[in-house]
Amino acid sequence: MLFNSLGFLYGFLPIAYLVFWRLSGKTSRYVWLAISGYVFYSFWDYRFCALMLFSTGVSYLAGLGLLRWQDPARRRLCVVVPIVTDLALLGFFKYANFVVANINGVSSWSGGRAALPVLDIVLPIGISFYTFHTITYMIDAYRRDITPTTNFFKFAAYVSLFSQLVAGPIVRFRQIQEDFENIDRADRTAGWDKGWSFFVIGMLEKVLIADTIAAVIDPALARYAQLSTVGAWLCVVGFAYQVYFDFAGYSDMAVGLGYMFGLRLPQNFNSPYKATDIADMWRRWHISLSSFFRDYVYIPLGGSRGSGLLTARNLMITMVLVGLWHGASWTYVVFGAYQGLLLILNRMIRGVWGRLPLWTRRLGTFGLWVIGCAIFRASGVGMAGTLLGKMFTWHPGATIVGEGTLLAMLVLSAALTHWTLNTFELRHRWSPAWVTGFAVAFGFCLIALYGSRPAPYIYFQF
Amino acid sequence: METAKTHRSIWRLGHIFPHRTQPLRWQLGTVIPSLLATVALVGILVRFMPIDPFTFRAWEALTRDRPPGMAFAPNHRYYNARASGDLAAFGNLPSLRQYRPEQFTTDAFGFRNPPSLLTEEVSAILAGDSFAVGSGISDDETLSSQLRALTGCIVYNAGSEVGHIMPDDIVNVAHRLKMRGRLVIRIVAELAPPAANPSPLASRVRALEARMPAGIRGLAGRLKGLIDVSPLQIVSTRAWKALEDDRILPNKYAARVVKATLANGDVMLFQAREDRADHQRGISLDYWRWLRDDLQRAQLDLLVVLAPSKYRVYRPFVVDPRPVRREPDDSWVQFAADLRAAGVSVLDLTPFLSVEVARSLEHGEYLYWLDDVHWNAHGVAVAAAVIQDRWRVPASSCGLPALRQGGSLRGPGPQQ
Structure with missing residues (x-):
């Protein structure tokens, strides 16, 4: 869904807005923002919501691990494994065919006959953006620049926030943490x-x-x-x-x-x-x-x-x-x-x-x-x-x-x-x-x- | 005092906007949502207006509120003194429009006939797509009208969109009419999607639609039209297209059509890629056998009439862009042969139209509209004459017997 579309202006935005401000609790607003983000994303391709949810879950668990463990080895593990997982997903969806095409090109140029099959991959929209959201979260948590959240819905709302989901800006958790923390006290008229x-x-x-x-x-x-x-x-x-x-x-x-x-x-x-x-x-x-x-x-x-x-x-x-x-x-x-x-x-x-x-x-x-x-x-x-x-x-x-x-x-x-x-x-x-x-x-x-x-x-x- | 109070209450929009206790302020936070709401409201209201003034030809106007299972909105009369062709519209080329008056009348069954026809004895039913309906021409120029004028026999126009032509539809129409004859003329346009047997689901839906009470069908059609067609969108699209005139902005629609120059210097529009289409379409004979057999069971004779595409008959006269070389034979010719081999009566109009195209071009006349994929009244007249020749029957006995036996029809092309 595009911001510059009638569906967004007349359907998504009024519903997301009215329900959001009708809710008063912190968690209920997180849940609603997360749901809105996934609905927004599903207008492009609902199948890739699972990928975003997986990336969110992995990073959330990494945050919990960083919160719990203080020894460097475990902390390093908590940040390296999820980041490698996220980057592997990004690499597969975004760069796999580029690598295959270049290997085939070099092989062909050097007289080789082996050709790797080109994969039928659809690039999930916004993957570069939400992957970077989760990476900044984990690194900042590892560096102790932020305190990881224990509220899954808060984190899911941050990653899937529809306004920044598919084309940024790449908002770091620490940049938005304060507003998220006070989301139940936000003033509807102020902004x-x-x-x-x-x-x-x-x-x-x-x-x-x-x-x-x-x-x-x-x-x-x-x-x-x-x-x-x-x-x-x-x-x-x-x-x-x-x-x-x-x-x-x-x-x-x-x-x-x-x-x-x-x-x-x-x-x-x-x-x-x-x-x-x-x-x-x-x-x-x-x-x-x-x-x-x-x-x-x-x-x-x-x-x-x-x-x-x-x-x-x-x-x-x-x-x-x-x-x-x-x-x-x-x-x-x-x-x-x-x-x-x-x-x-x-x-x-x-x-x-x-x-x-x-x-x-x-x-x-x-x-x-x-x-x-x-x-x-x-x-x-x-x-x-x-x-x-x-x-x-x-x-x-x-x-x-x-x-x-x-x-x-x-x-x-x-x-x-x-x-x-x-x-x-x-x-x-x-x-x-x-x-x-x-x-x-x-x-x-x-x-x-x-x-x-x-x-x-x-x-x-x- | 009362007025001022009312005025103030109208402008208190706190239940929508966040400034609950404030009167409307001239700020973006109130003006833009109000504008959005106003446009939405206007968009909804104009949907209830008649669609005719927003259309460039009858087809769009009469298909909007079409009840499910019907060809067009029933009992409707459309008139446009400046109708124009579909290709000029698709390609956003207003300078190439050929304006003509178009009158389009539908009967109670939603087909293009004068309403009085339902009380008369019908000799033949004409089925097919827009070529049979007579897109771009007026009521008195359609194939059914011209056949009536030539033979004196009444031909019922049951033309509809492709996909709506199933044996049951034709049999049902025949049952509802006073049939004197037993001929069904099925027009097949070359560029139409190949006819196919409906899926079981589609058959069930069609059966359900047919069983719906007329009032419900009408309401369903009206609702669908209100939802699907937005006059505001039509007007906005036109405004935007007016800017995309290849001067202010590039015309992004131009690639949909091919602007070709004929030997006499006139410009004729064709569908894009029509000149390169190999027409190797997966034509299934199952549908045609099914149609013939079902009609035979209802004691109706089928005559399939093949209407060639505009490019097929005008290709020899196109000088720019140079026609793509292509083998003379293709699946369109093969299709006619296959139908004959399957025992279906076929009349291919291609050779007749080709000869007439060459003759009429010398006089600056055309058989197809310059700005439309369809044939014009002249082209229809040629087709009607050829069909009449095949369906030679004295006016006194309209419909008995139906077809001349094949093999004796003289024409400039191969024997039928």
């Missing part, structure tokens, strides 16, 4: 207006901006070999804005829904296109993911504590893993390696870079990000190469259909991302004129939702 404000802005970002850009660039990129240089740049810059508004829109809607249920979810995007260097970009972009990799991969690897070479190695490993997290494809590996390389270069030239004018640094950072977007958007390394080739060597050609609309959207997107406040910087107290404007724009969203199938979010596939 209502603010919640709707976040939700409406997120909906506008997704439906009116991201989906409109996608409507123009997707058909053009489907015939990428025929793109001109101008067309290739327009499409890739368009994708850079599309992916931002698509995911930031989702995150804003998730935060808004959280407020409606008395839960404060953390910020996931902090005006990333205002970043002044690539490290700054990753501090602002998909914050919950980048901070996960920083805290649970990069720093444990040694972070920047060692030599420059070791730091470069750590950065590269971390960013390749970030790339791979997005999907089982060489384009994501290349994307991660490219980002790793940029971060290493950033460390090397940050003195010189820091002396450049602000607008140059912002423009440069955005330009480097756009190049990464060409790799990220490509369906294969070949397409990435072709797109980059077209961007950096002159290719005349026809204009793309809907170019005027795309240009208008790019101007609007640039204004919103480079020069205005982000949703967490807004006060969310709107004058009647603004409210009317939002209502009109939301009305257009409803026309779009009634008139065409809701478009899924890009990050659902990860």
Whole structure:
């Protein structure tokens, strides 16, 4: 089920909301949130609810073990076994066929005749997100940053919280623990207006901006070999804005829904296109993911504590893993390696870079990000190469259909991302004129939702 | 004073919104849920409006409230002065619409006939899908009307959607009519899904539907129509499609149809992939034997009439995109041969229509709509003439005997 669907707006949300606030007890609200999460998830594929329940159960038991046992060996066992189990499930569903395809490719290239069978696997939606939820819970419990909960329903509600279930943000238990603890004392009115404000802005970002850009660039990129240089740049810059508004829109809607249920979810995007260097970009972009990799991969690897070479190695490993997290494809590996390389270069030239004018640094950072977007958007390394080739060597050609609309959207997107406040910087107290404007724009969203199938979010596939 | 009080109470929406004791505030937390509720309410209310103004042709209007087991909503008269073709709608190509008036009248049984026909003596029953019904043409242009005009015999149009054509249906129709003749003309359109015997479950459902009292059936059809079809959705889709005009936004529907240029320069629409379809469909003869035998038991004769696809007859005249090379023979031709071998009377319209297409194209005339998969009045007239030739019967004795014996029908193609 999508937030930008009529079924969600008219069915799921009102029922989930009204029942939640009708209940008064802590556990009853946990149970209801957990049930809501599983119902929400089952609209995609009910069979995979069992997988999420299994992952939840394993992590919950690990938490109980960490609560009970103090000796290091047992504690280590309590964290290693469930994490390996979770990662094995993630690896199987997400990466098994990628590994098989590459083994077969190498075998074929070296003249071998053995071919492993490609498995018929459906990637469970959101598995990357809820797996990371449970991993952060277990590691934080192991590190004694949090006290594991003994209430299974509380933990199940955390893992399956519908607003963050399928595309994040990757909320850590400690970030939401306080609100969960006080869930029976939550004030229904406190987050209502603010919640709707976040939700409406997120909906506008997704439906009116991201989906409109996608409507123009997707058909053009489907015939990428025929793109001109101008067309290739327009499409890739368009994708850079599309992916931002698509995911930031989702995150804003998730935060808004959280407020409606008395839960404060953390910020996931902090005006990333205002970043002044690539490290700054990753501090602002998909914050919950980048901070996960920083805290649970990069720093444990040694972070920047060692030599420059070791730091470069750590950065590269971390960013390749970030790339791979997005999907089982060489384009994501290349994307991660490219980002790793940029971060290493950033460390090397940050003195010189820091002396450049602000607008140059912002423009440069955005330009480097756009190049990464060409790799990220490509369906294969070949397409990435072709797109980059077209961007950096002159290719005349026809204009793309809907170019005027795309240009208008790019101007609007640039204004919103480079020069205005982000949703967490807004006060969310709107004058009647603004409210009317939002209502009109939301009305257009409803026309779009009634008139065409809701478009899924890009990050659902990860 | 009273008005002000009432006004205030209306705007106190504390039972829905969290601000229990506050009057409505102009904040997103009240305005957006109110907007959602209003749109939902409007969406529900417009479902009770007649659907006709929201449709581009009769088919959608008359199938919405169709009672279970019926072809169309009974006793309905639809008129649209600017009806247009299905392909132009599927491909979102308003510039290629061929506007025409369309009148579509149904009788008490839900079939496309003038209501007065139920009191007259019927010589033949016409069964089949949209080609038999006459999608895109007016009442006086349908195959049944044109056969009546040619032969003087009354032909009852029992055309319906594919899947609704079961022997029992035809026999039941025959029992309810004053049958003078005993011919059943079954039109088979090339692009229609292959007819098949119904599953046991489907048969039980159909039997149950048939036993339902008319009032309950009508109510069930109405309820289903109210749930399934949303005028608000239709209007929103149209608004959105208007933006997807290949200027403001790319037309994502365009790939559903093929825009082809004919030798005379006119643009004709075809279903996408029709030019590449190999028509190797799993056609089962079981259904046709079953249909023939069941009809024979009810003393009805079956004539299967094969209506070729638009692409089959216009393919030789398409210059752009260049037609895909294909072996001349395929399962459509084989189908006709198999039916004959199984002892089913068959009349393949392909050679007759092909010859007439070539002739009429020289005069800028067409047998099929440019913007529709279906044949137009001219194409129906050709088909009616061919059927009349096969069903040669004096008007004074409409229906006795039914078919000329095969082998003597002259035509430009292979002998039938």
